[in-house]
Amino acid sequence: MPLKNILNRQKKNKSKENLSENQNSPTRETPRPEAPTTTPEANGGNTVKSDHPQPPPRPKLVFHCQQAQGSPTGIISGFTNVKELYVKIAECYEIPASEILFCTLNTHKCDMTRLLGGQIGLEDFIFAHVKGQPKEVEVVKSEDALGLTITDNGNGYAFIKRIKEGSIMDKVPIVYVGDHIEKLNGQTVVGLRHYEVAKMLKEIPKGTTFTLRVVEPLKSGFSFVGQSTGKKSSSVSNKVGSGKQTLRLRSTGPATVEQDDDAANIATDKINNLLESYMGINDTELAQSIWEIGDKCDNPHDFACAVDESDMKDFGFTDTFIFDLWGAITDAKSGRLKKTQEFNEQF
16 A cells, blocks of 8 residues: 555544544533532531641541430430430430430439530530429419429420429429429420420419429439439539530531630520529520620620520510620620529519
């Protein structure tokens, strides 16, 4: 074959090879930046990952738990709020999540100073208190205030955190701290927030008799040895994970690991005291949320506006109460607030 024909055939073959390569390869364009990817943070949250190399993801946090009345130790992880925590505990012990009334930290006792609120120390041991015996009693409201402080478990159950010594409820023999309030005058209050239950109790007219149905936490046989009356509970809450890292649980958004903050702890305690004295409720997560809003504000007007623009507007806080909250926040910021003060329940 002539040399010219051989060269032409080689050129055609080379052109076919280039076409095949172009069809099987991505179009050569200016490379686009890769979309940010996400990596799961501890217990379910997501963080945005940049294009630059990142350290390996933080390992999933693992906690140990038991049922307060006695059970094998379980291992739970992967939760980001209290509701999910109850589900994880329920799955661990193959019980309905609706059976869990509340959790305490590092004690199986019904100790309201160790109540699990919005934070868990990374080394804390969780005890789940489940439903026990229901009880029903008639109460005569002989005074304006019953002497109760109510909190809730974040999952639809309001329960008693404090009973004031010498009050009406202190004289009722079968109602104790830790009891879940299930019904008032035959009407269920399951699913209501603690402040709604407190309002219903406060609005009961003086001099009338009402029926209260409560459910006590299930207790182990040994818990009755040397058992206290359970009528009173310290007003100073336990600093969970004090000086250590804690897992902060939130109603919305991912859980986050935070360093314990003394000013925030002191402010939260004081705000909780104000909530109890004004509204008859105790809510650590609410108190922490109020502190976080106030910590970002420079004056009471901005604080009042920020509260009105948040989910807290449903509480209907009065101007006087907002002013007292702001006072607690500014005292904590400046270091003037050193410890919590006693208070009197108002319903």
